[in-house]
Amino acid sequence: MARNDKQEMIIDAALEVFREKGYANARMADIARRAGVSYGLVYHYFGSKEVLFDLIVESWWNDLYGMMETEKASNSRFREKLVNIIQFFLDTYVNKPNLISIFVSEVCRSSVYHTEEGLARFLKFFSLCEDIMVEGQERGILNKEISAHHLTYIFYGAIETFISVMVLGREPLTKKRQERATSAILHVFMDGAKA
Numbered sequence: 745m746a747r748n749d750k751q752e753m754i755i756d757a758a759l760e761v762f763r764e765k766g767y768a769n770a771r772m773a774d775i776a777r778r779a780g781v782s783y784g785l786v787y788h789y790f791g792s793k794e795v796l797f798d799l800i801v802e803s804w805w806n807d808l809y810g811m812m813e814t815e816k817a818s819n820s821r822f823r824e825k826l827v828n829i830i831q832f833f834l835d836t837y838v839n840k841p842n843l844i845s846i847f848v849s850e851v852c853r854s855s856v857y858h859t860e861e862g863l864a865r866f867l868k869f870f871s872l873c874e875d876i877m878v879e880g881q882e883r884g885i886l887n888k889e890i891s892a893h894h895l896t897y898i899f900y901g902a903i904e905t906f907i908s909v910m911v912l913g914r915e916p917l918t919k920k921r922q923e924r925a926t927s928a929i930l931h932v933f934m935d936g937a938k939a
Contacts, residue, residue, distance in 0.1 A: 751789050754779045758796050759842035767797055767850045797850075804847055805865050808832070812872035822880045823930070826899070829873070830926045833903050837910055838917050848911045852904060870896050886937050895937055902929045 757779035761770045772793050776783040790796040811832045815825045837844045851862070870893075877895040880886035886895060906925055910917060917925075 750779075750781060750785065754781060754786055754789060755796070755800065756842075758800060759840075759846065762797065762800070762850060763842045763845045767793075767846075772796075800843070800846065801851060801865075804843060804851075805869070808869060809872065812869065812876075816872055816875050816879075822876075822883055822885050823934070825876055825879075826930055826933070827926060829876075829899075830903055830929055831922075833907050834917065834922050834925060837907060838922070841911075844907060845911045848904075848908050852908070870900070873900060881939075884939050885934075887939050890937060898937065899933050902933055 754775060758770075758775045761774045761778055765774065770793060772786050773783055775793075775796070776786045779786070786796075790799070812829070815828055818825060820828075833844070836847075873896040874892045877886060877892035877899070880895075881888045881892060886892075906929060909915070
């Protein structure tokens, strides 16, 4: 469904409010005020705070899955695939700071989101990442004695930890720092998991 300008304004406002107040403390009235629209219009388009939040989170997962599917199907070098995965998270931090903040604070760290459905979303991402790790093992790049499952957790954990520190500290991420972070995450992971 194509969104109109008002819907996009409401979504942008919701991202800001969810980031500032957290999901539990955000109210539809706060979102309407931030978007500069009536309270009723927010309800007309989205129905509830839960629906609006789920739409935002679903959009995040769809973008992430799309990128992971692209990397999985790609004929790129294995290292390049890992760089692209890291860059997805770092680029989101730079270009959509409210979205990545919500991912860190409201999705990764919130028990409210850890429902069966929420965990299924993580598991789908982990499954796609695990397939890429298996490829690295089959190419003789990664150590086969470490399960692809554990390699996935280690790789994702390094990215998520770095992003979390950036989000929680509200630290700027310059292009140079982004390059250093990508190189550091990749270096530690590849050398630690090298075949």
